[in-house]
Amino acid sequence: MAGFLERITERWKVYREPGFFKKLDHKWTMVIDLDKCNGCGACVLACYAENNLPVVGKDECAMSRAFSWLRIERYIDGEYPDVKVKFIPVMCQHCSKAPCETGCPVYATYHNQDGLNVQVYNRCVGTFTCATYCPYDVRRFNWRSYKFEQPLDHQLNPDVTVREMGVMEKCTFCIQRIRAAKDKAKDEGRTVQDGEVLPACVQSCPTGAMIFGDLLDPNSKAAKLAKSPRRYRLLEELNADPSVIYLKRVMKEGPSKHG
């Protein structure tokens, strides 16, 4: 028995090394232009609709169990006439050297060949380790089996499982849409093209602040924007190498005109 466990641990050790996949098929990246973001929250709503997220209600939210995979952080500087407001949409950063992956005892979260940090719901036993290791606080835990009442169950997305109690979950970069795009590309005998994969948040963004693309494809819109001088990533000093790239909001010095 001990030998069996050892063998499994040995085999899985390689997956834990950063850069196990030397040659990725894709490197999905999201570029978020904070100059364009006006904090409307359409992306949050789209995420709820696409990924079968339950609305947990006031009491649960008070216990910080709100279920949004994607949240909008607000930063407000200054007093009333001179207020500067900044919005930062924060979802799972899909770190290339993800801290959460090192913690899971059952290997339910791992890195796949698309450069995505994925969560396997069936394998998850709910130890909460990944959520404690995550510096961005983007992992959400199913504290109970949330019910979708009668008319609401008709709006569930059939491509996404409804998770049950005791399972950790997080943003998947809408992996079901990536899969659908790959499926279509395979039928037509080509590779996935730029702009073909649109996660729900990107699709719904009214100002076009979010751009999704393949960083390995040098001609993609996201790869070009990723070289912008305004580029930064959240908590870069932690060296987690996130896949979500933010473009800094440039604001004028001094009092703002808009009040």
Added chain:
Amino acid sequence: MKYFIAYVSVAVITFALGYKAYGLYFSDLSPVQPIPFSHKIHAGTNKIPCMYCHIYAEKSRHAGVPNVKRCMGCHSIIKTDSPLIQKLASYWEKKEPIPWVKVYNLPDHVYFPHKRHVKAGVPCQRCHGDVANMDRITREVVPFGLPYGMVSPLKMGWCIECHNNEAQKYIGTPVKNGTDCWTCHK
């Protein structure tokens, strides 16, 4: 100690037999359908190809159950005096779908596209058994009058085994990313 081992081994063997028997005899491997449709007559004797009725198999994730119109396409002319065909016709007149019972039911967390497998050249019989010789669709294999095993267990190891080894027969290589969790799970 000797008795202990004997008791434990008897318990283990009984459990194993019971588990096997439960799977074979007490789970619904060949459910009764609302109309006793015979694949033996349609696919076996008359050699109607699978895709004639299950039209979505090469286009979509689901193989699809044919609509009543497709049945009535032939049966408004053929064998209209049979009582079973009249039962079919009553569904047609009531404009109701026939409540067929699903036999091969995958859990919700599995993403299985029929399209990919049909296009790769996996024959339908690989997973669904020799349907052309079945009167009622069954998942049991009955070699000598005794139910022996299942046509396809629909377990994860069974899927992976084909993705790694048998796939070489159809596409020449193991399935690309065929063992990545998110290829089949959702």
